[in-house]
Amino acid sequence: MGDAPMSRLTIMTRLAWLLLIGVIWITPAIAVAGPAEEANAVVDRFSAAYNSNDPEEVVKLYTPDAILLGTVSPVISVGTEAIRKYFSMIKGSGNKNAIQERHTIVLSDNAVVVTGFYEFTRMQDGKPVPGPSRFTMLITKSSGEWHIAHHHSSPHVSPKN
16 A cells, blocks of 8 residues: 555656657747847848838838938938938839848857848839849848848949950
């Protein structure tokens, strides 16, 4: 009779261990994105917002004091209003953007540079006109949010044969 409480305790312990192992087994692994992944997600959101032809969604991706050297702009656009003015031309345009190649440099936990090539397809007279371009973005984290602080975009020069 003295063994009954011990065997009941052993059974409860084994059940507890099995339950714990079962919970661990079925719980999905939590993936934590690092600065490179977070910054590249902003680049992907930029492309998606541009493709939706929604200037306001594009502007939301920039810091309030961001600097933009736009692909087809003769001026440097500084701040939300200037960036909004630059991207106002995409509204309902049918213009598209496709990121082709990119490289990422993590400067710190709060600053990442992403650079590469993308192609804009701009509609002119109802016809798509490709515009191969290159870009560099400084993407920074502030108050837990990642935004574009600096964006330089220029036409991609074709290599000489």
